[in-house]
Amino acid sequence: MTRLFAIIDCNNFYVSCERIFDPQLKHKPVVVLSNNDGCVIARSNEAKALGIEMGAPYFKIQAFCQRQNIVVKSSNYTLYGDMSNRVMHIIQGFEPNVELYSIDEAFIELLGTNHINLKKYLMHLVKTIKQYVGIPIAIGVGETKTLAKVAVFQAKKRLQQAVCILNQTMTYEQALMTTPIEEIWGIGRRWAKALTYRGILNAFDLSRLSPEVIRRQFSMVLANTLRELRGYVCLHLENKFTPKKNIMSSKSFGKTQSDYATIAEALSNYCARASEKLRAQGSLTQQLQVFLTTNRFKQTYYAPCAQIRLPQYTNDTRTIIRFAKAGLKKIFKPGLSYQKTGVLLCDLISQDIPLQTDLFNFENGCVKDRLDAKQRTLKVLDKINQRYAKDILFLACQRMQHTSPWMMRSENRSRCYTTRWEDIIEVKN
DNA sequence: TCTGGGGTCCTAGGACCC
DNA sequence: TCTGGGGTCCTAGGACCC
Numbered sequence: 001m002t003r004l005f006a007i008i009d010c011n012n013f014y015v016s017c018e019r020i021f022d023p024q025l026k027h028k029p030v031v032v033l034s035n036n037d038g039c040v041i042a043r044s045n046e047a048k049a050l051g052i053e054m055g056a057p058y059f060k061i062q063a064f065c066q067r068q069n070i071v072v073k074s075s076n077y078t079l080y081g082d083m084s085n086r087v088m089h090i091i092q093g094f095e096p097n098v099e100l101y102s103i104d105e106a107f108i109e110l111l112g113t114n115h116i117n118l119k120k121y122l123m124h125l126v127k128t129i130k131q132y133v134g135i136p137i138a139i140g141v142g143e144t145k146t147l148a149k150v151a152v153f154q155a156k157k158r159l160q161q162a163v164c165i166l167n168q169t170m171t172y173e174q175a176l177m178t179t180p181i182e183e184i185w186g187i188g189r190r191w192a193k194a195l196t197y198r199g200i201l202n203a204f205d206l207s208r209l210s211p212e213v214i215r216r217q218f219s220m221v222l223a224n225t226l227r228e229l230r231g232y233v234c235l236h237l238e239n240k241f242t243p244k245k246n247i248m249s250s251k252s253f254g255k256t257q258s259d260y261a262t263i264a265e266a267l268s269n270y271c272a273r274a275s276e277k278l279r280a281q282g283s284l285t286q287q288l289q290v291f292l293t294t295n296r297f298k299q300t301y302y303a304p305c306a307q308i309r310l311p312q313y314t315n316d317t318r319t320i321i322r323f324a325k326a327g328l329k330k331i332f333k334p335g336l337s338y339q340k341t342g343v344l345l346c347d348l349i350s351q352d353i354p355l356q357t358d359l360f361n362f363e364n365g366c367v368k369d370r371l372d373a374k375q376r377t378l379k380v381l382d383k384i385n386q387r388y389a390k391d392i393l394f395l396a397c398q399r400m401q402h403t404s405p406w407m408m409r410s411e412n413r414s415r416c417y418t419t420r421w422e423d424i425i426e427v428k429n
Numbered sequence: 430t431c432t433g434g435g436g437t438c439c440t441a442g443g444a445c446c447c
Numbered sequence: 448t449c450t451g452g453g454g455t456c457c458t459a460g461g462a463c464c465c
Contacts, residue, residue: 185463190461190462249435250435285436441458443461445456446454446456
């Protein structure tokens, strides 16, 4: 029996989230900006029609937005994350085999569903999500994940329908021939260019080639994409919890910074965030990378990176900050204007693996009580922050004042309608 | 003035081993 | 004169995804 995969994709997700709580935005051109109001990361159909490009730097299109009355929103990840959870919860109520692929997409493998009534069933899912959460979605169905992605592209961009099932809504050949090479999942700008140069213009062209030749000339990854286009399953549903292998936290500053103490303060915050994620997934780290960059669009681009090996595995924010700061000291050059700093935790392992402790390190050594006390402190820290507010408890080195010069800009951020008591909408009679 | 923040996997090449 | 072959591990860099 052939397998069937579906991808559920939220339409213009961030814009749709904003529209739910501000219905005046409906039918208006809306864009959502990245952190620091840097560039465009989501557009309503009306904004797309006006020619706003994905990733466009905001400062370049600001005047245009004003002239065209485009509504500009700063990103509000707290809101989007919560709305995403609601959508995913409904999907999980419909199907047991769900892969939460990204904030606005989920794959499902359709097992035992009555395929004849598939369209009806999926339309019911679309309507349920619209009714209970308010987010419009599109669904694509195919024999592999890559074909499901082709189908959802057809649904959204060509058919303007909520559901597209390959071999039902349209033929397989029709779908592949009208999917441009750069729209195929797994083919980025570089490969699209190289393939176009060879006269491979759409998904159908690619599917006719020899996977072996593609593997030699490009890579295994592209050869698998080709096989998936032919209907051979290479990519399976990943629906088990797998801890991250790397954890990163970094952000651009609101304004460029040249003061060491200010940058160290920002870095301490990113370390705290990364350590929190590390503990949340039950891991320990032994290797840090601290990086610092000046503006990459300016002439003197300086982007050093310090690698730090910790004496032993840890998940303690205090240890991580201490070593990260030592790394920052090594790469910091006075007199430059920096734009961004951050930390990457690598070499992660599960905290459940029994570890050999360092015999000569008296700080952590074999003093079990002290280790336990440290872990208890961290647990309390995480619990309080989770329960009351993010960063209600923090280390002194994370903040010198209430607001710091490195903090990011966010001029048009909407309220946290669903996660903060003060922000809940009041209905008046 | 102003250009995001996370991740993954694969490959090639070097070091090292027997 | 002729100077092996096979394997592993690690790392950096490059491709991709949202």
